[in-house]
Amino acid sequence: MPEARPIYLKLTEIQMPVTAVTSILHRVSGVLIFLGLPFLLWLFAQVMSGEAAFQAMQSLMSSLGMRFLMWVILSAVGYHLLAGLRHLLMDFGFWINQGSAKLTAWILLLLELGVVVGSGWKLLC
Amino acid sequence: MLVGFFRRYSGLREWILQRLSALVILLVALPIVRLWIAQPGADYQAWHGLLTQTWMRYGLAFALLSVLIHAWIGLKTVTGDYVKCRYADYMILLILLGLGVWGAVILWSAGSCR
Numbered sequence: 001m002p003e004a005r006p007i008y009l010k011l012t013e014i015q016m017p018v019t020a021v022t023s024i025l026h027r028v029s030g031v032l033i034f035l036g037l038p039f040l041l042w043l044f045a046q047v048m049s050g051e052a053a054f055q056a057m058q059s060l061m062s063s064l065g066m067r068f069l070m071w072v073i074l075s076a077v078g079y080h081l082l083a084g085l086r087h088l089l090m091d092f093g094f095w096i097n098q099g100s101a102k103l104t105a106w107i108l109l110l111l112e113l114g115v116v117v118g119s120g121w122k123l124l125c
Numbered sequence: 126m127l128v129g130f131f132r133r134y135s136g137l138r139e140w141i142l143q144r145l146s147a148l149v150i151l152l153v154a155l156p157i158v159r160l161w162i163a164q165p166g167a168d169y170q171a172w173h174g175l176l177t178q179t180w181m182r183y184g185l186a187f188a189l190l191s192v193l194i195h196a197w198i199g200l201k202t203v204t205g206d207y208v209k210c211r212y213a214d215y216m217i218l219l220i221l222l223g224l225g226v227w228g229a230v231i232l233w234s235a236g237s238c239r
Contacts, residue, residue, distance in 0.1 A: 030199050037192070037224055045231045047172050054169040084147055091144070122165065 018105040026083040032076040039069065067123045071116075074123070078115035082108055139198050146191035153188035156181065157177075182232065189228040193221045 008014075046057035060066055086108050090096050095104050131138040160167055160175055175181060198219060204213040 027203060031203060034196050034200060037196070041224060041228055041231065044176075044228070047169075047176060048231055051169045051173075054172070081151065088144065109235075 003053070018109070021102050022083055022086070022105040026087070027080060029076040029080040029083070033073065033080060034055065034075040036069075036076070039073065064124070071120050071123045074119040075116045078119065079112045082111050082115070120121055142194055143198050146195035150188050150195065151189040153181075153184040153191075156184075186229075186232055189225060193225045197221055221239065 043057065059063050061070065089104070090101070095101060095103045156175060162203065164171055178187070200217045200221075201214045204217060
């Protein structure tokens, strides 16, 4: 019986450069969007089903809870998109060395902060 | 012949499909985001007016297909990384196909403005 492969997964102890953070956030935001797809489809259905349905949707969406949900989904979509664009840049060879990759990662996080604050302000204030 | 090519180079196929589907989604999302930002109080007429334009309907159909492809490729990797069950990605595929059918129904059964 071959011995089990060693596993080391102490996430709190493994060093995580900023690029590791942006990478896992890209994955997390993707999964969040997937989970939000039924909600988004429902939203779409309401808009396409006539004025009454639209207004019913609007009054449901006016609750703080629903607006918070929308904020989370928008933040996820915004991040996933921005991180995806960064991915594309690196696919085509731009800023692929370590220093540049970390710089673009910080820029990404900064831009995402803008998205989070902007959509939060728009939705929750 | 192209199908045969991509059958051998499935990694390349998925790489291209991910980028292509992402681009389609972005292009279709732009008019929607623009309306949301520029007209915060946009009413039913504004939204319905945008989403029922012929070009927008086609765009949404392609965007829906693209979301399914993009999510499928992405989630295959995620489930492969974390879930031991070999059927996990088929379950995800079923969910995505279900969402796709629902989306198609919304798109093509939405009648004219009521």
